[in-house]
Amino acid sequence: MASSAASPPAEGGSEPFRIRGTLTITRAASIQREIDAEADPVTIDLSGVERMDTVGAWLVYRTVRDRGAKVTGASPEAQSLLDQVEEFDKPVQVRPEEGASFGRVIAELGQWMVEVGRTLVGLLGFFGATLIAFMQVASRPKRFRWNAVVQRFDVVGVRALGIIGLMSFLIGVVIGQQGAVQLQQFGAEIYTINLIGRITVRELGTLMTAIMVAGRSGSAFAAQLGTMKITEEIDAMRTIGVSPIEALVIPRMIAAVIMMPLLAFWAMLMALLGGGIFVWLDLGIPPLTYIQRLQEVIPITDLWIGLLKAPVFGFIIALAGCFQGMLVESNSEEVGLRTTTAVVQSIFLVIVLDAVFAVFFSSIGWK
Amino acid sequence: MTERQSIISVRGLTNRFGEAVIHENLDLDVHRGEIIGVVGGSGTGKSVLMRSIIGLQTPAEGHVEVLGENMVGRTEDEAKNIRRRWGILFQNGALFSTLTVAENVEVPIREYFPFIRPPLLDEIASYKIAMGGLPADAGPKYPSELSGGMVKRAGLARALALDPELLFLDEPTAGLDPISAAAFDELILGLQKRLDLTVFLITHDLDTLYAICDRVAVLADRKVIAVGTIPELLALDHPWIQEYFNGPRGRAAADTAKEHAEA
Numbered sequence: 001m002a003s004s005a006a007s008p009p010a011e012g013g014s015e016p017f018r019i020r021g022t023l024t025i026t027r028a029a030s031i032q033r034e035i036d037a038e039a040d041p042v043t044i045d046l047s048g049v050e051r052m053d054t055v056g057a058w059l060v061y062r063t064v065r066d067r068g069a070k071v072t073g074a075s076p077e078a079q080s081l082l083d084q085v086e087e088f089d090k091p092v093q094v095r096p097e098e099g100a101s102f103g104r105v106i107a108e109l110g111q112w113m114v115e116v117g118r119t120l121v122g123l124l125g126f127f128g129a130t131l132i133a134f135m136q137v138a139s140r141p142k143r144f145r146w147n148a149v150v151q152r153f154d155v156v157g158v159r160a161l162g163i164i165g166l167m168s169f170l171i172g173v174v175i176g177q178q179g180a181v182q183l184q185q186f187g188a189e190i191y192t193i194n195l196i197g198r199i200t201v202r203e204l205g206t207l208m209t210a211i212m213v214a215g216r217s218g219s220a221f222a223a224q225l226g227t228m229k230i231t232e233e234i235d236a237m238r239t240i241g242v243s244p245i246e247a248l249v250i251p252r253m254i255a256a257v258i259m260m261p262l263l264a265f266w267a268m269l270m271a272l273l274g275g276g277i278f279v280w281l282d283l284g285i286p287p288l289t290y291i292q293r294l295q296e297v298i299p300i301t302d303l304w305i306g307l308l309k310a311p312v313f314g315f316i317i318a319l320a321g322c323f324q325g326m327l328v329e330s331n332s333e334e335v336g337l338r339t340t341t342a343v344v345q346s347i348f349l350v351i352v353l354d355a356v357f358a359v360f361f362s363s364i365g366w367k
Numbered sequence: 368m369t370e371r372q373s374i375i376s377v378r379g380l381t382n383r384f385g386e387a388v389i390h391e392n393l394d395l396d397v398h399r400g401e402i403i404g405v406v407g408g409s410g411t412g413k414s415v416l417m418r419s420i421i422g423l424q425t426p427a428e429g430h431v432e433v434l435g436e437n438m439v440g441r442t443e444d445e446a447k448n449i450r451r452r453w454g455i456l457f458q459n460g461a462l463f464s465t466l467t468v469a470e471n472v473e474v475p476i477r478e479y480f481p482f483i484r485p486p487l488l489d490e491i492a493s494y495k496i497a498m499g500g501l502p503a504d505a506g507p508k509y510p511s512e513l514s515g516g517m518v519k520r521a522g523l524a525r526a527l528a529l530d531p532e533l534l535f536l537d538e539p540t541a542g543l544d545p546i547s548a549a550a551f552d553e554l555i556l557g558l559q560k561r562l563d564l565t566v567f568l569i570t571h572d573l574d575t576l577y578a579i580c581d582r583v584a585v586l587a588d589r590k591v592i593a594v595g596t597i598p599e600l601l602a603l604d605h606p607w608i609q610e611y612f613n614g615p616r617g618r619a620a621a622d623t624a625k626e627h628a629e630a
Contacts, residue, residue, distance in 0.1 A: 025529065029482045053530040054562070055491055062490065084561050085494060092493040094469040096507035330511035331464050 020048035023056030035063055047073025057081040126323045133245040152255030156217045164212050168267040172274025189283050193293045196275035202302040205268035210313035214346040218321035221252050222342035225325025226335035253318040260314030261307045301366040309357050313350045320346035371398040374565045380429035389415050391589040402566040404576045407586030413569045451479050453533040454526030460518035462510040468521045469506040475528045499524030500554050516547040533565045540572045552578045577624035
């Protein structure tokens with residue numbers, strides 16, 4: 001055995017277990033194994049130890065505590081370390097208490113259901129609180145911070161023009177290209193224009209804009225309010241007497257509700273432009289014909305459908321974003337979680353509502 | 368003062384952030400086994416000095432030696448051996464928020480000694496938590512569930528995880544009530560004696576300076592203008608030092624320290 005290692009156990013365990021060299025955390029695992037292999041009663045001889053740390057002392061101490069081992073040859077320093085480790089041997093809970101696994105699954109399911117219920121009730125309550133705040137703003141419009149709203153217009157609307165325009169342009173091109181490939185097989189490529197016109201104006205312009213706004217602004221709302229919650233800015237507002245809903249939530253909602261239809265209209269135009277350029281270059285249909293044809297095939301109700309949905313989607317996005325932001329309580333990790341939830345929730349709600357709108361508008365005869 | 372072994376030695380340190388010069392040609396020595404307090408007005412670069420010493424901030428110029436090893440311009444691998452010989456308590460605790468207190472304490476041990484089995488790891492974590500002065504039920508709690516004082520104690524328990532020779536504390540008593548702050552001072556002093564630690568302590572707390580520091584280094588005018596025991600510093604007639612120790616708060620702290628000494 002190596003010179004620094006412990007000596008092997010002698011017959012009957014009467015020979016002391018001698019530790020030489022260092023007794024530190026670096027050798028903790030192997031020394032523990034060797035001590036475990038010793039037969040009772042154990043005597044540990046520390047006279048050969050050159051350096052010991054608290055982990056080493058702990059190993060010796062726990063053997064004394066659990067197996068009644070004797071310690072010999074401890075230097076004053078080693079003895080003081082042993083005493084010190086003993087002093088801090090208090091029952092400290094390290095792991096959280098865990099129930100049986102089956103019970104735990106059921107409990108988690110139950111907690112999850114409670115959580116879902118609470119979120120729904122909370123969302124409803126938040127909706128009510130914003131309505132009340134809207135009333136208050138309407139009764140005293142002079143006190144309202146219109147500057148904040150205009151600032152939100154810039155962030156939510158103007159700065160989104162570029163990315164939403166580009167996205168819509170490309171979507172127009174893709175619809176045109178895919179439509180043309182299929183319709184050319186019947187010699188009906190002129191119907192590509194119908195396809196581009198109706199699908200972008202009625203559905204995709206608004207829907208894609210809503211998804212982009214949810215990702216861009218809904219997440220920002222949740223993160224901003226969440227951070228303000230953590231830094232106690234929102235509490236500070238309350239104590240000064242400023243309603244956080246009035247000061248933070250309402251401007252964001254107004255901005256989202258007003259900007260969504262404008263952005264959706266912009267998205268429609270850009271998609272039509274993208275599709276138009278594609279049919280001009282690929283199918284050889286001149287722009288003038290394209291525009292004339294669009295006028296013939298898109299009923300004005302399509303535009304109304306697209307533009308009516310937009311503010312509702314904007315409202316949903318702002319509601320989910322602000323609600324999740326206000327739910328943040330303790331730490332920065334929660335801001336990330338809440339932001340993700342806000343985006344997922346608002347996109348989900350937008351798509352569900354879009355389906356509802358599709359059925360509704362068809363059934364009132366806007367086909 | 369007798370010749371003592373330097374555990375940290377800083378020579379000609381210069382730190383700049385753009386135009387702003389934080390340190391210029393700064394020298395400092397920390398001796399083995401002492402508690403050195405670093406004081407200075409806000410913005411004099413106390414934290415930057417600590418970050419330069421522990422290698423989080425690469426100085427513009429200068430030489431930093433810790434535990435006999437040069438710290439400037441080292442690769443992460445080379446620095447690793449020194450990193451396990453010190454413990455650091457950051458100003459706001461810097462506990463990993465996704466881990467429990469016990470798991471936080473276990474992080475450094477797992478990192479350097481992956482072969483230690485979980486039961487032993489838990490025992491080590493448990494007595495380090497007790498050593499940090501935390502209550503018995505603190506182990507499975509998350510940092511967000513702890514009070515400010517407990518966060519600092521948990522941070523200290525993590526800093527002590529690997530039996531460091533050198534302990535860095537960045538404003539350990541800031542934000543604590545006077546009773547917790549005094550208890551924390553006592554805890555540090557006790558641990559320092561028992562574990563034979565060298566402590567590098569940044570503080571604004573005059574009571575802490577009087578209660579536990581062997582020497583005090585004063586940062587001003589971009590360098591360490593004076594190092595010494597408090598009586599030695601009081602003998603100097605630098606305006607900032609006089610203002611600091613002889614202001615109303617300084618005198619109150621001195622009185623408290625005197626009462627303690629007499630009691």
